[in-house]
Amino acid sequence: MGLDCAVSARTGTLELDAALTAQPARPVALIGSNGAGKTTLLRCLAGLRSPDAGRISVDGDTWFDSERGVDRPAHRRDVGLVPQHGVLFPHLDVTANVAYGLRAARLPRDQARRRTGDALERFGLVALARRRPDTLSGGERQRVALARATVLDPALLLLDEPLSALDAASRAAVRGSLRELLRSRQACTVLVTHDARDALELAADGVVLEAGRVVQEGSPAELAQRPRSAPVAGLMGQNWLPGTATSREGEVWTVAAGDLQVLAVADDAEPPALGAPAYVLVDPRDVTLHRERPEGSAQNAVHAQVAGVVDVGGPLRVTLDCRPPLVVEITRRAAAALEVVPGATVWASFKATAARAFS
Amino acid sequence: MSAARAHARGGAWRLTPTRLLIALACALAAGFVAIPLIVLATHTSPSALAAALSDPVVLDALRVSVVTTAVSLVAIVLVGTPLAVALARGRFPGRTVLDALVGLPLVLPPVVAGLALLLAFSRSGPLGTALQPFGIRVPLTAAAVVLAQCFVAGPFYVYAVAAGLSGVDTSVEEVARTLRASPWHVFRTVTLPLIRPALAYGLVLSGARALGEFGATITVAGNLQGRTQTMPTAIYIAFERDPDGAVALAVILAVVSFVLLLAVRGLRLARAAV
Numbered sequence: 001m002g003l004d005c006a007v008s009a010r011t012g013t014l015e016l017d018a019a020l021t022a023q024p025a026r027p028v029a030l031i032g033s034n035g036a037g038k039t040t041l042l043r044c045l046a047g048l049r050s051p052d053a054g055r056i057s058v059d060g061d062t063w064f065d066s067e068r069g070v071d072r073p074a075h076r077r078d079v080g081l082v083p084q085h086g087v088l089f090p091h092l093d094v095t096a097n098v099a100y101g102l103r104a105a106r107l108p109r110d111q112a113r114r115r116t117g118d119a120l121e122r123f124g125l126v127a128l129a130r131r132r133p134d135t136l137s138g139g140e141r142q143r144v145a146l147a148r149a150t151v152l153d154p155a156l157l158l159l160d161e162p163l164s165a166l167d168a169a170s171r172a173a174v175r176g177s178l179r180e181l182l183r184s185r186q187a188c189t190v191l192v193t194h195d196a197r198d199a200l201e202l203a204a205d206g207v208v209l210e211a212g213r214v215v216q217e218g219s220p221a222e223l224a225q226r227p228r229s230a231p232v233a234g235l236m237g238q239n240w241l242p243g244t245a246t247s248r249e250g251e252v253w254t255v256a257a258g259d260l261q262v263l264a265v266a267d268d269a270e271p272p273a274l275g276a277p278a279y280v281l282v283d284p285r286d287v288t289l290h291r292e293r294p295e296g297s298a299q300n301a302v303h304a305q306v307a308g309v310v311d312v313g314g315p316l317r318v319t320l321d322c323r324p325p326l327v328v329e330i331t332r333r334a335a336a337a338l339e340v341v342p343g344a345t346v347w348a349s350f351k352a353t354a355a356r357a358f359s
Numbered sequence: 360m361s362a363a364r365a366h367a368r369g370g371a372w373r374l375t376p377t378r379l380l381i382a383l384a385c386a387l388a389a390g391f392v393a394i395p396l397i398v399l400a401t402h403t404s405p406s407a408l409a410a411a412l413s414d415p416v417v418l419d420a421l422r423v424s425v426v427t428t429a430v431s432l433v434a435i436v437l438v439g440t441p442l443a444v445a446l447a448r449g450r451f452p453g454r455t456v457l458d459a460l461v462g463l464p465l466v467l468p469p470v471v472a473g474l475a476l477l478l479a480f481s482r483s484g485p486l487g488t489a490l491q492p493f494g495i496r497v498p499l500t501a502a503a504v505v506l507a508q509c510f511v512a513g514p515f516y517v518y519a520v521a522a523g524l525s526g527v528d529t530s531v532e533e534v535a536r537t538l539r540a541s542p543w544h545v546f547r548t549v550t551l552p553l554i555r556p557a558l559a560y561g562l563v564l565s566g567a568r569a570l571g572e573f574g575a576t577i578t579v580a581g582n583l584q585g586r587t588q589t590m591p592t593a594i595y596i597a598f599e600r601d602p603d604g605a606v607a608l609a610v611i612l613a614v615v616s617f618v619l620l621l622a623v624r625g626l627r628l629a630r631a632a633v
């Protein structure tokens with residue numbers, strides 16, 4: 001049961017060669033930076049692009065098999081797609097957009113009407129039923145796209161960066177409806193994202209794609225806690241500080257990483273070795289910012305300029321201009337109180353116990 | 360439009376050099392088209408128009424023009440729409456050549472087009488020989504009128520629709536495909552509604568061109584009253600014998616064309632308002 005896929009496809013400079021499985025009721029996050037091949041893989045699954053080779057099957061049903069010459073066209077796949085930016089039918093109102101798939105599938109009229117009504121209600125679109133797409137906000141459009149893609153309850157639901165086009169406020173709202181939707185779904189879902197928070201909040205499993213290859217798999221929480229490479233750590237929003245283990249004092253190791261001397265505790269599974277290359281992993285939520293130099297033992301303290309502040313809804317992500325750069329997540333209130341703006345100078349601190357050193 | 364926008368912003372409308380240039384160009388173009396037509400209208404009288412409209416020769420010409428134009432439009436839509444899809448969307452060898460070939464009648468003098476059609480469909484021409492076993496003879500028939508009109512007017516439709524198709528966001532059609540819609544269903548329910556303005560524009564342009572077709576028609580179809588004599592050829596013939604009657608005919612044709620144009624404009628406005 002579920003999705004079973006292994007395909008290769010070449011587009012421009014990208015050579016996609018990836019395997020992906022998804023279990024029913026366990027949404028999979030396909031995580032990767034721009035150009036990693038996420039959207040290409042999604043298009044292969046939807047039937048909008050033929051892979052060069054491989055196999056795709058959903059619930060035992062073969063959709064693509066290069067060896068057997070099977071390549072089912074998109075409209076014969078039991079699939080639903082929410083493209084980036086929603087992409088609504090501009091000439092149809094909200095109701096007709098949502099009902100499109102039901103009509104194309106030639107469902108009986110009364111059944112189609114009932115299911116359209118249910119979908120409008122579920123996504124809070126009843127008041128907008130007669131509106132045209134060009135009169136809707138970004139968040140409203142995205143909810144229409146979700147309703148349209150799920151009204152047929154497809155065996156495989158594909159979401160391409162469903163939140164990336166939204167501003168911070170509507171992002172939080174749409175993420176809420178999306179989470180509810182994914183919790184209630186019994187079929188397979190693949191969610192493309194480059195945002196760790198989306199993966200953590202929405203998906204049960206995660207697959208990280210880099211330059212067309214799967215580089216790591218696991219639950220999003222695992223990927224965040226134990227990234228095995230800098231790109232994975234970066235994608236999961238973690239600080240990945242590469243350096244050398246220079247000394248050890250009891251539980252606490254010192255790792256020289258760039259300009260920083262980081263105090264960290266050893267990872268249980270892969271502890272560092274003295275004098276050998278080591279990596280330190282720090283969760284941005286464990287780092288705090290201060291105006292003055294913080295007091296305390298076994299503390300890491302970094303004095304640096306604020307390079308940038310990113311608002312993706314929820315806490316703010318602050319990047320500090322040190323080497324290696326450090327990312328910090330703080331609440332809006334804290335950011336306002338500390339006057340954290342690009343160019344300001346701040347102290348960042350984190351406990352040694354919040355930093356884990358790997359070999 | 361710009362004046363209205365300036366008022367909406369609360370600013371006073373000022374005559375800038377750019378606006379003066381635009382206004383002059385508009386006035387020149389309007390006068391260039393309207394003045395000769397007004398002069399034409401002043402050279403006729405209600406009684407002459409009434410006489411022309413009861414003349415069986417005129418009524419025949421009007422009927423032939425309207426019927427052949429309608430048939431031509433149907434043929435142009437049936438062949439031109441898939442052709443436009445191929446030109447706008449297709450990736451095949453020879454696409455550029457086909458594109459240029461489709462546009463050739465636009466730059467060819469209509470008489471040359473008529474001559475080429477006449478030679479191709481004549482008894483000894485390749486197409487004429489091919490049709491002979493079926494007993495079909497094209498030259499000097501209403502079919503020749505339709506052929507001449509399609510040849511000359513078709514490119515206007517094809518190019519307009521191809522331009523409309525190029526403007527459609529293909530990701531909208533892709534979403535439709537993931538919603539159980541077959542390619543034909545997608546074309547009917549998504550593509551066609553999105554290119555409707557381009558379709559209407561193409562129909563008006565090629566319809567008007569077919570209605571006014573003269574050079575190719577008279578060359579390949581001749582000038583047989585009730586069969587191949589269209590309004591333009593009737594006007595030309597009348598001009599040699601009875602200039603006043605020709606003027607009346609010309610006014611009738613101009614009015615019919617103008618009303619057709621206005622009707623389509625109105626239709627588009629009404630649809631846009633929905």
